[in-house]
Amino acid sequence: MKNELLTIKNLSIWYEANHPIIRNLDLSINQNQIIGLIGRNGAGKTTLFKMLASTLRNFHTEQFLWMGKELSVQSKTFKLNRSIVFDEDHSFEYFTFREYLSYVFDSYRKRVPDLTPLIHGFHFEKYQDTLLKDLSTGNRKKAFLITAFALRLPLLILDEPVNGLDFDSTEFLYEQIKNYREYGSVLFSSHVMESITMTADQVLILQNGAISHSFDGNHVNRELIRKAIDQSRRR
Amino acid sequence: MKLFNRMMMGRTYLPLMISFVVSLFIYVVIATSNVHLNVKPFFFYASTGLFTFFIARQTIQSMIKDRKFNSILQLPFIKNHFLFSLACSTYLYVLGTKTLVLFAIFSSVMNPKLDIIISGFLIIISCCIHGILFALPKKRLPILSVSSLIICGGLSWFERHDLVLVISLISILLAGVIYIKKDPYDFIQSTFSYKQKAHIARGNFYTYLYRYFIFHKNYLTNSVFILVLAILLPFMFVETKMGSFYLLGLGILSINTPMSILFSSNRSILEKVKSLPNQKAKLILPYFLLLFIWNFIPSLIYLVLSKFFGQPYEIEHFLLVICLVILNSVGVILLEWYFPIKNWHVESDLWHHPRKYVMPGILMILIMMVMIIPSALMVVGVLALMSIGIIIIFK
Numbered sequence: 001m002k003n004e005l006l007t008i009k010n011l012s013i014w015y016e017a018n019h020p021i022i023r024n025l026d027l028s029i030n031q032n033q034i035i036g037l038i039g040r041n042g043a044g045k046t047t048l049f050k051m052l053a054s055t056l057r058n059f060h061t062e063q064f065l066w067m068g069k070e071l072s073v074q075s076k077t078f079k080l081n082r083s084i085v086f087d088e089d090h091s092f093e094y095f096t097f098r099e100y101l102s103y104v105f106d107s108y109r110k111r112v113p114d115l116t117p118l119i120h121g122f123h124f125e126k127y128q129d130t131l132l133k134d135l136s137t138g139n140r141k142k143a144f145l146i147t148a149f150a151l152r153l154p155l156l157i158l159d160e161p162v163n164g165l166d167f168d169s170t171e172f173l174y175e176q177i178k179n180y181r182e183y184g185s186v187l188f189s190s191h192v193m194e195s196i197t198m199t200a201d202q203v204l205i206l207q208n209g210a211i212s213h214s215f216d217g218n219h220v221n222r223e224l225i226r227k228a229i230d231q232s233r234r235r
Numbered sequence: 236m237k238l239f240n241r242m243m244m245g246r247t248y249l250p251l252m253i254s255f256v257v258s259l260f261i262y263v264v265i266a267t268s269n270v271h272l273n274v275k276p277f278f279f280y281a282s283t284g285l286f287t288f289f290i291a292r293q294t295i296q297s298m299i300k301d302r303k304f305n306s307i308l309q310l311p312f313i314k315n316h317f318l319f320s321l322a323c324s325t326y327l328y329v330l331g332t333k334t335l336v337l338f339a340i341f342s343s344v345m346n347p348k349l350d351i352i353i354s355g356f357l358i359i360i361s362c363c364i365h366g367i368l369f370a371l372p373k374k375r376l377p378i379l380s381v382s383s384l385i386i387c388g389g390l391s392w393f394e395r396h397d398l399v400l401v402i403s404l405i406s407i408l409l410a411g412v413i414y415i416k417k418d419p420y421d422f423i424q425s426t427f428s429y430k431q432k433a434h435i436a437r438g439n440f441y442t443y444l445y446r447y448f449i450f451h452k453n454y455l456t457n458s459v460f461i462l463v464l465a466i467l468l469p470f471m472f473v474e475t476k477m478g479s480f481y482l483l484g485l486g487i488l489s490i491n492t493p494m495s496i497l498f499s500s501n502r503s504i505l506e507k508v509k510s511l512p513n514q515k516a517k518l519i520l521p522y523f524l525l526l527f528i529w530n531f532i533p534s535l536i537y538l539v540l541s542k543f544f545g546q547p548y549e550i551e552h553f554l555l556v557i558c559l560v561i562l563n564s565v566g567v568i569l570l571e572w573y574f575p576i577k578n579w580h581v582e583s584d585l586w587h588h589p590r591k592y593v594m595p596g597i598l599m600i601l602i603m604m605v606m607i608i609p610s611a612l613m614v615v616g617v618l619a620l621m622s623i624g625i626i627i628i629f630k
Contacts, residue, residue, distance in 0.1 A: 053510035074630070079512035091507035092438075094446035099438030106439070107511045131446070 003031045005155060005185050010062035013044070013051050013209075021047045022059075022209040029155065032181045036196035037189040038225065039206035045189040046087070048206070049159045052187075053084045080108060082155035085144045087163055093133035097124070097143045100132060104147050118146045121172040138164040149176050156180060158188035162195050174198050197222055207232045238307065239324030243294065243581050244332065250584065254332040258339035265343035272344045276351050277391045279341045280399070283355060284362040284384070287334045290583055291325055291366025293453060295422075297582030299370065300450075304422045317419045322364060329363050333587060350396045357403035358387055364410040371421050383409060440521040444497075451500075454493035458529065461491055465533035469540040481546050482606055485559055486599035488533045492591050494526060495567040499576040499585055515629050519568060523626055526564035534560060551612055555605060558612075558619035559598050565622035566594040 006029040013022040021044045029035055039045050050056050054074045064071055071078050083104075092100050105112045119125055122142040132140055141164045148156055158177075162170055177199040180186050190196055196203055203220050205213040205228055213228040215221075244250050298304060338359070342352065365384060383406035390398045448455055468484045498505040508514050534556045542548040570593065579585045601618075604611040 050506075053506070055506045055509045076512055076630070079510070084510055089503060089507065091501070091503040092443065093501070094443055094450065095438050099442060101438070103438035103443075103517070104511065107513050107517050109513065 004065070005029045005031045005033070005067060007063065007065040008061055009064075011048075011051070011059065012061075013047050013056060013059040015047075015058060020209060022051075025210050027204075027211070029185050029187055031154070032185055033202065034177060034181065034186045034200045035188070036200035036203045037187065037206055038191075038193075038196060038203060038229065039189070043206045044209045045206055046159055049084060049086065049157055049189070052082065052157055053086075054079060081153055082157060083108075083148045083151050083153050084157040085141075085148045085159065085161060087160040089140070089144055090133075094131060096131055097128045097135075097146075100143060101147050101150070104151070108151060108153070110151065113150055113152075115146060115150055118149055118176075121176070122146055122169050123166075136164075138166060138169070141165060142169060145173065145176075149180070152183040154184040156184060156186045156188075158186065160189055160191065162190055162192045170195075193222055193225065196220075196225070205229060205232060236320035236324055238310075239320055240327065242298070243324055243328040245580055250332045250580075251327070254335050258335045261336065262339040262343045265340070270344055271346060274341065274345045275392075276345075276347065276355075276394060276396065277388070279345060279347065279351070280355055280358050280391045281388060283334055283337050283341065284358045284387075286337055287329055287359045288362040288366040288369075290333045291329045291363045292370045293586065294325060294329060294581050294583045295321075295367050295370035296453075299422055300582075304419075308419060308422075312419065314419060315415065318414050318417060321419075322367060322414065325367055326360065326363055328581070329366075329583075330359060333583070334359055350400065354391070354396050354399045354403060357400060357407065358391075361387070361403045361406040361410065364407060364414075368410065368413060368417075371417075440518050441525075444525070447497075451493075457493045458491060461488060461533050462536065464488060465537040466540060468537060469544045469546070472541070472546075473544045480606070481541050482552070482555070482602050483599065484537055484541070485534055485556060486595050486602050488537055489530060489559070489563045489595045489598050490591060491530060492586050494529055495571065495591060495594070496576065496585050496588075497522070498571040499579070500582060502575075502577060505572075505575050515626075519572075519626065519629055522568055523564050526567055527560055530560045530563055531556070551609070555602075555612055555615060558615045559601065561619040562601070562615070562622055563594050563598060565626055566597065569625070570594070 006027070008025070008027045011022055011025040011027070012020045014020040025048070027048075037045055037048075047056070051059050051073065059073075061073075064073060066078055066081070092103070095103065101112055101115075119128070122145065124139065124142050124146060127135055127139050127143070132143060135143065141161070145158075145161060148158070161173055161177075165173060174195060177186050177188065177195075186199075188195075188200075197220060200220055202214065202216040203225055204211050204215075205225070212232050213225075215224060215228075240248070338355070341347075341355075345351075347355070361384065365381075383402055387399055387402050387406065390402060465488055468487065469481065472481045472484060493500075498508075508518055511517075538548070538552060538556055570590065574590070576585055576588050576590060579588070601611075601615050605615060
């Protein structure tokens with residue numbers, strides 16, 4: 001397809017030989033598309049994201065296309081075009097938010113834009129000069145989310161972004177995910193149905209390391225998704 | 236106690252078994268090879284005691300920093316059971332997995348009498364318990380316990396082993412009294428009560444390291460120790476009439492553990508860094524430069540002082556130092572990037588992981604090669620150039 005951003009074919013990921021966590025998974029993300037990923041604990045969501053974060057070595061894929069071109073997941077081009085926020089992240093704990101932001105933007109060779117709307121939206125004004133290690137779980141999550149949204153890269157990957165956020169910030173996050181279409185695509189996982197149905201163009205259910213169901217358009221609704229999850233649970 | 240044991244040694248107690256086998260092996264090998272050294276009991280007490288003290292302190296500090304205590308404090312516990320279990324588990328971990336090896340080396344080369352062994356054992360226990368006390372975030376210097384350790388040291392210098400035994404027993408009892416007064420909540424890190432504010436807007440590797448070292452001062456202590464060693468080693472080589480082997484000192488000085496575990500000690504940082512682009516410029520090169528300077532300074536001091544003590548000095552030795560430091564720095568980075576140590580229970584395991592001897596071991600072999608065949612310096616030079624090439628093409 002012409003507007004395909006990322007195409008992965010036949011992806012398998014394993015930590016131990018002969019015990020794949022992800023098996024023969026096909027994934028296709030279009031440009032300016034929001035994809036929600038649902039799956040039970042241990043289904044392989046974070047493992048898939050870790051592979052996309054270039055931190056895993058034990059994986060095999062038949063095809064990995066970025067904007068139609070064959071690439072390696074470790075390639076600079078891919079790294080420069082995607083950012084990831086993990087559910088639990090204790091990295092760079094001795095940086096303040098401002099320092100972390102500057103480090104990440106320098107890494108992407110970008111200038112830090114005006115962050116006032118994001119900082120205000122996530123109610124983060126007071127914490128910009130606090131070390132990340134001293135922030136609460138929710139505030140640390142906000143620091144990473146603000147940085148990722150501010151980068152405005154073609155692909156944004158969020159691992160359970162809702163976890164740990166307060167009510168206001170969750171609403172603001174939904175708004176940010178929806179509006180991200182303007183800059184690129186979002187692939188995110190969540191256990192909160194509302195976060196998926198309110199924002200996603202397409203919903204994928206990950207079960208036993210493979211996509212078992214896919215919904216898009218009008219089919220992205222609570223009842224249909226719940227029915228599919230129940231079906232897959234009974235299997 | 237089971238919980239603490241598992242936190243420190245894992246479910247299988249594998250480190251304990253490995254340490255036991257290694258100690259037994261060392262003891263049997265040295266004892267059967269009839270190597271006997273006249274070591275003053277003071278050095279035996281001081282080395283094993285201080286080693287135990289610092290390991291116990293480091294173990295508890297790393298548990299506190301890891302915030303593991305916060306999760307344990309949520310469990311229902313009886314105050315004194317908690318502290319007793321903590322102390323016993325720390326004894327088992329420190330004595331069983333760390334001090335035992337040192338104890339085996341000393342007892343096999345010294346062949347000490349029973350009273351020295353018993354006194355040594357009591358001093359180790361005493362140092363372990365005081366090490367735990369010194370790890371408390373809100374501590375007041377326990378003057379009595381410090382004094383008892385100093386008195387023990389003084390008495391052992393004059394070889395009054397009977398009094399050493401009595402004083403170390405008193406020291407353990409004193410520590411026991413302090414423990415009864417302590418509360419498990421004393422172990423919560425004080426930084427939870429205030430938020431650290433910093434006003435540097437630019438984030439780079441050096442800013443991060445500076446901040447990291449402020450919170451992990453023991454990393455700097457180790458480097459100070461290396462500097463002291465760089466000053467003392469030339470003198471020791473002359474005193475022991477082993478001057479012709481003085482180049483081997485460069486290999487000893489390359490064992491700078493904390494600088495070579497920066498990624499391993501912070502498990503999530505490596506994953507984050509690997510996910511970001513342009514990390515060669517942002518992190519790998521600054522890390523290389525830092526390691527180069529950090530390792531070069533003690534080596535240079537050592538070389539200059541060795542010349543002062545009458546060792547032959549040629550320009551080749553200076554080139555050798557530069558090549559070795561380059562090789563060491565690149566080797567450490569590659570080991571940290573591709574083989575980080577992830578399966579550690581407490582940070583202390585990381586500090587004593589056998590991986591830290593990989594680079595010093597390689598350097599020792601290269602130094603010996605150069606000592607036997609001076610032209611092997613060319614090989615070392617080529618290896619250093621190749622390692623610079625690896626850093627340049629690093630992705």
